[in-house]
Amino acid sequence: VTPSAPSSPDSSRRPAGDAGPTRVLPPVPAGDGVSMPAERLKPEVSASGEAESAAPGLTPEEAFDALYAQAAPDLVHQTFLLTGRRALSREAVERAFQQAWQRWPEVAVDADPVGWVRAAAYEYALSPWHRLRRAHKHPDAPPAEAGRRGQELLSALLELPPPYRRTVLLYDGLGLDLPDTAAETEASTPAAANRLLHARTVLGRKDPDLTEPEELHRRLNALVAEEPVADLPAARAVRTGSEHRTRTWTRAVVGVTAVLIAMTGFTAVTAPTRYVPVNAPGETVNGVPVRGGPEKLRPEDVELRDRLRSEPNPGPERLIPVAG
Template sequence: MTQSPAPPLPSPGERRRLRERGALTQDQVAARIGVPLKTVRAWEAGRTAPRGRKREEYARLLAAFAEPGPGMTAGRGTDGTETTEPTEPLERQTSPDAEPSGAGPANGTLTPAQAFDALYAFCAPALVRQAYLLTGRRALARESVERAFQLAWQRWPEVAQDRDPAGWARAATYDYALSPWHRFRPSHRHGEPPPADAADRALLDVLLRLPPPYRRTLLLHDGVGLGLPETAAETEASRRATAKRLLHAREAVAARLPELADPSGLHRRLTGLAAAERLPTTKPTTVRVSGERRARFWTRAAIAFTVAVIGATVLTLHTAPTRYQQPVPAGETVQGVPPKPAPGPLSYEQEILRDKLRSQPQNGPERLVPEAR
């Protein structure tokens, strides 16, 4: 009796890439195969290799991520045909009604527009749900995703070369959604209708009561499924601070909803709350065109502002004085000057002097008399 050969496995680096392509964490892979977390880490590091049934399950899981595409797992339908279905609803996945981005050129590469459309169709549906959990507002969730991808299209060379373009878009979406300036918008003075289910309303209310950094950390770790190092890197905090935020957020949720004290139960409830809301996304072509229009508008506004500043500077230089003019000092009160006498009757001596001056206007050595010629 011969033993069947062991199924081939990709290289350790390719194993991690395929897992990330399937939007799974090492914890989720370990739970699916039924091995400890440190075993999966050893497999991806190349220190050990699976054997027997575990090897077959691991190879089948990686092959499923390699064949159908990112975020999809292979399976069999009721009629025996092969089907694909998305992985975790809260993580990166394509929507059922997402339009294909079109075929690339003959050499198999994608144009920048096609690559952007593919990334948007892959990430946008899940990011809208995540932004809704962060803000509790449906319109703001869609706007956050659109603004994030408009920024991604403006910086596409940078985003295309990033190790994790989906993570770049997620971070930009979270930053815009949690911006404190939204509170000053007139449209945010009134809240939106809450979820229909009472349990979902209670969970969303607890989330919105958390401080924004705690809310973001809880969603990334217990909702999306990122590890503690990845969560700390995306929130730009240390691992120690991230762990404290996660701990306090879990305690706050458990204090209001004791049934969600288990992280796995909280993950299922977050996934269910996000999937219960129907949040359509805008077409990627519309997002690109809107982003280009916005970029042109702000570019022209910046040019107009610069021209206005230059014109004001030139006018000031043309009309400004060319030499220094000393300012006129303020007047000062002079002390010791006798007051001017008020008019009144003349004395006897003054009357004699007046009559003398009138009678002899040309006498006296100091008088100058004009001579007629």
């Protein structure tokens, strides 16, 4: 399933060579209810006037490596807020970039490649199958630097259902507008609004300050900034792993197809063209009980039966035998 990407990139985008601080969650101006600020987040523009996503003159490998270096650390932080599990966050982001490399011709021309990878990472991280894995059964401890309020916020987020948790992160954390949030969560706009209002209500019960979008965004940003940066594999290793996975699945599919073709051919050659009944050889059967029913008539019984049939007599003589 191709993740739905929002119409405009998130503000975590920056040139691959920029060594400045990473802004994981863009600031959200004041808003009422679920209304979006008037100023939307826009992609950064290079000195030549072209958006950074165009990446002119780069090979596919260089463009992928630049996207990975730009977005992977931020996505790991964001995914940690969704799952509370550091290893699962790194795994989800790595798997999402592997999928992006497998479908790079599609991702490279997407209006928001970061949003494409983000949606894939969120889908993988929130998969219910991870509950069956012992390593990801319980969430990790929050960072000690987050303090009591940060730990309470993370605990409150993890208590929300996954769709609500994802909606809060996209809207109040990343600053996506409501239609884009609904599209990425595969929900209608009214459903996304209801999820957002319900999530804010639940978080407000834990801390009344979290009912304000600005305070919620600030606390989310602070919580993510205090999470230590994860050790991510190199972009080349991700591309190699993606290609290896693709080759493995291709070989498996080809192998299974070849086995099915061989079995079908063998069956077609060896199967009979008509029905041949099988006559089982006779065998001696022992231990069968005696067949029930009347016994075989003796000669005198047969003679009496014939006499009764030839001399019909309705009188008492038929019932009372005559002596002599």
